[in-house]
Amino acid sequence: MFSFIWSLVPTSYILPGWLILDTNPLNCFLQGLVGACGINVLCSLMRVHLFLEEQSCKDKNENESSSKRKPRQQQHNKTGLSGTVHFFIVTGLLAVVGSRVAALVVLEFCLRAVSGWLSARQESKIFIQQLLVQSQFSLGCALTCSLHFLHEAASQRWLSLLLAAALSWFLSKQATRLKHHVMALYKLHSSQRYCGVCISLLTSGSDVLPALCRTMIITFGVAVVAAVSIINQHFLSATDALKFWTPLTICYTLLVVYMQEEQHRLPSSQVVLNSVVVRLGGLMVLMLTVGRWADVIHILICFLGEAICLIPTMDLLDAAS
Template sequence: MFSFLTSFLPTSYLLPGWLILDINPLIGLLQGLVGACGISVLCSLFRVHLLIEESWKEKLNEGTSSGRSSSNPMRAKHGLFGMLQFLFVTGILAVVGSRVASLVVLEFCLRAVSGLLTAGPESRKFLQQLLVQSQFSLGCAISCSLHFLHEGASQCWLCLLLAAALSWYLAKKAAALLHHVIALYKLHSSQRYCGICISLLTS
């Protein structure tokens, strides 16, 4: 059925080679969806980490600085903009082939290793910058790993569908954790009656 649908697509005479998909469009879309969900989980957990770190800094500075209110610059991406960004990342990861994705991952790994070797005393700040810069490389790593794992499988789209559902669930849970931390972490960590905030506080 997919070959029947792809027969209506323009041929390689009308499109350049880098625009022609080397895999089934459904498989590429599922791989891109899993990669985009992985990026979403990384972004949510990284923001949670930064918010908790900022809360600890505020508690440490309470005794020295009086009346200092810090405006939190990080907010969760709501509504249409967040969904459009997620769909855009999914489309990019679906179009990028496995060879290009593996080259992106290789380039990022080499840049990360060379940066860590030359960071020196600024290694902690460099690690945070590295986590921010690793988002697209993580999506490429997930999508090309799925491509290599399912290469040659007869019904690989079923496995990818299950992986996409699981990754979507994890991304929603990570986003819910981020929203909870943004809204209620300061209150719950001070009063110590929320299990989620207590576990984040102790860890």
């Protein structure tokens, strides 16, 4: 029904091509909503993990450094109206970004994650924590890209996306509730053995990060398959595909090497901001040569999305370091 109504809207000559969404607005909004919920779950669980790690350090009489991190972790903790506005801004940005650019963002992140993990060696835990914080907008793109691929031929696509959005919203609310509960009451409940949730986190809180890593691996594994399929749909022959994939692979391999060298001589926060500019800037140059103008506009939207996700969570990045 929604597809029929949207087909009657004369967008082809009213709106420019880069403003026309991949599917009807309802489907795009629901996909963006799922992506924003995934980002919120990731941030909430990362705050819980870092808070538990901080409390563990305090229990070992190493509270001098951890006590300096606690105010910074809670400083940018979005609540109330600001958190709602931030959530729906991210939803809107993920809804507008095209599936083609979202697929490229996913592939770039996976290449960077694998290369960084192989070179991290002894600092693997710190690298994983930093990578999870940096993956926020890429995670949103991975979820929207996967949903676009999995529901592409569905007859009642909006119903499936509505169910996915409802489940994502529920998980997001539960993760937010867990974060607030742990921040406010974990120290009291864990010491008095009063709350079942806090006691579970006290005994198995070290499993939060591995579980989060396994979930991210599965999510991005599905997204990589979806991304390759989505990108290959835009090529009519293997020659055209080769002309696209060859410069893309070379460009991002060089960028990954460059960013790893920068990471060893600059502060973590500055490295993150520099890497966003370098990654998306390189992708924009590539799209100017082998892409479309719609892709360039969507990459500019990705710049804004990365900034909106990373700037409010710089305290998480510093704590992960």
